Amino acid sequence: MSKTVEAYIEEISKDFSSIELSVDNYGMHNAFITKDEIYGVIEKLKEAGFNFLTDLTGSHYPENEGQEFQVVYHLHHFYDNLRIRLKVNLSKDHLEVPSITDLYAGANWMERETFDFYGIQFSNHPNLSRILNVDDMDYHPMRKEFALEDETREDKEDKYFGR
Amino acid sequence: MATMGATYDLARFGSERMSFSPRQSDLLIVAGTISKKLGPVLKQVYDQMAEPKWVLSVGACASSGGIFDTYSVLQGIDHVIPVDVYVPGCPPRPEQIIEGVLKIQELAKNESLRRRDSPEYKKMLESYNIETVDK
Numbered sequence: 001m002s003k004t005v006e007a008y009i010e011e012i013s014k015d016f017s018s019i020e021l022s023v024d025n026y027g028m029h030n031a032f033i034t035k036d037e038i039y040g041v042i043e044k045l046k047e048a049g050f051n052f053l054t055d056l057t058g059s060h061y062p063e064n065e066g067q068e069f070q071v072v073y074h075l076h077h078f079y080d081n082l083r084i085r086l087k088v089n090l091s092k093d094h095l096e097v098p099s100i101t102d103l104y105a106g107a108n109w110m111e112r113e114t115f116d117f118y119g120i121q122f123s124n125h126p127n128l129s130r131i132l133n134v135d136d137m138d139y140h141p142m143r144k145e146f147a148l149e150d151e152t153r154e155d156k157e158d159k160y161f162g163r
Numbered sequence: 164m165a166t167m168g169a170t171y172d173l174a175r176f177g178s179e180r181m182s183f184s185p186r187q188s189d190l191l192i193v194a195g196t197i198s199k200k201l202g203p204v205l206k207q208v209y210d211q212m213a214e215p216k217w218v219l220s221v222g223a224c225a226s227s228g229g230i231f232d233t234y235s236v237l238q239g240i241d242h243v244i245p246v247d248v249y250v251p252g253c254p255p256r257p258e259q260i261i262e263g264v265l266k267i268q269e270l271a272k273n274e275s276l277r278r279r280d281s282p283e284y285k286k287m288l289e290s291y292n293i294e295t296v297d298k
Contacts, residue, residue, distance in 0.1 A: 150228070
């Protein structure tokens with residue numbers, strides 16, 4: 001019988017006080033962690049066998065004051081086939097989390113993408129520059145304050161679109 | 164592809180050969196969504212073509228950005244290079260593309276030999292920040 005996600009989290013929770021584990025409606029394990037502990041938690045989980053970083057991305061909730069941004073990590077335990085989602089809430093004034101590129105090489109481009117689209121800083125990242133958008137773009141387009149439409153176009157007048 | 168294929172066969176109208184270098188081509192056919200990141204590449208391809216040269220913008224995406232009205236997509240290639248003929252449609256029928264090529268041939272047939280030396284033409288290229296050579 002292989003271990004459960006709860007058992008893995010139980011093992012490390014004595015070192016990390018901020019872990020709040022829950023299970024969502026789809027059976028996926030969710031853990032909220034503070035940004036000071038996230039690096040240590042991921043390091044320990046990797047040692048425990050969560051050896052694959054499925055995804056790393058961000059999200060923006062402008063209405064959550066003090067926790068406007070979130071960095072989301074998806075880890076996969078290949079041996080026990082377990083998945084866990086780790087979330088770090090960030091305030092828009094302190095948009096910085098430690099980079100995990102030294103744990104997972106695959107995090108490199110995903111952190112660059114998260115920086116590109118949300119402006120979240122990853123400290124100790126070897127090359128935190130834009131990866132998908134044009135280099136001279138001066139904003140982070142997935143933030144909610146920017147319209148999805150291209151704001152630079154001149155030929156779209158609101159009156160043609162009933163606005 | 165259908166335009167060049169057996170059913171429609173653009174070759175019937177004298178456009179047989181695809182060129183594998185911009186330097187040997189007369190007509191640049193731009194089809195599909197051009198992202199902003201690809202804009203400078205497109206401009207470089209245009210720069211590398213020798214005069215006289217023409218540009219055919221095929222489809223709504225290349226001509227205006229089409230449905231992709233978003234931060235990453237160029238809203239029409241005419242923001243980067245001058246366009247001679249626009250082919251509308253999403254996607255355009257092969258007949259439309261053939262008509263576009265015929266319109267280009269019409270331009271090639273009728274334009275003045277000195278048009279590309281004219282100050283208007285130079286001004287137009289300069290408005291796109293494309294270098295012009297003084298003869």
